[in-house]
Amino acid sequence: MTILQKLLSGTKIQHQQDRESELHRNLLRREAKIGGEIFGPVAAGGKREFFCLDEHTWIWHEEWLDQSSQRHIKTTRYDIRPTRILKAQDGQTYQHVTIEEAERLLQAAKLYETRIRSELYAAYV
């Protein structure tokens, strides 16, 4: 293989990886938007995203305006472990979720999967 061929091959692989990463990000954005809709309407000026980040992690991102139009942002990360579910908010230390919160999280995850399966991935399954 010539040097030029090696360069072209490397560029092609990099391009492939870039495209895959970009597509993956787009999918996550769409999932997050759909996920944010399963908890009902969001107040004016607010924003909500909920999505499965990877095999262990769910993210809840919420933005809202208070009465003085001050913007608040809270990001909650749920870490799913075989024998426990942990959550951390805005970089704070982990804490166990209650059984009630865990049940609601599971319900949300099921709704999420149903929604994105039909609205985003229907053509691929």
Added chain:
Amino acid sequence: MKKQTIFARSVESLESLRGPETIITRHLVEVSRSVGGIQYYVGALYELNQPAPVETGHYYQTGWPEYLMHLGDSAVQPVAQPVLRAVENVPRTRTIPGDEVIIGQRLLDQLQSPTNESLESLVPVQSLPIDAPVPVGIVEISAGMTGQQRLLNELRAAALSASIPQGEAHDNIAKAA
């Protein structure tokens, strides 16, 4: 040189990146070591950004990355030193090209410097006790969550495998949906 080119959901996702140069952090995903009869475990290593920007996909792309190490199920007390010693023994065999090397090296530098102030943020002060009671039903719920996540991964993989080889037109599935 750009600071932010990496898109890493976790260290596992770095595994797919390959290059000729050196380093990496992939082995930090599962570092386990017994110290004084207590098993310490570094569950995972994530790159995060604070504050979270507007778009979801940018959580891991903009801002200054914050490396967060959290201790897994068998963690006990604040364990900076044992964890650091464990990390030092981790083989650095992964290779990541370009800017990612900087990120990986910065991380390793932090982990291996006991006097580095950033250690406080890397290892949470309040670890969870090893004998913390597991709420009734939580195991079943965790299993349910894991099942859901497996389904989601399959959906994504199907979409990606169908899209990547077939050109730009299929890249629009996420945008058009």
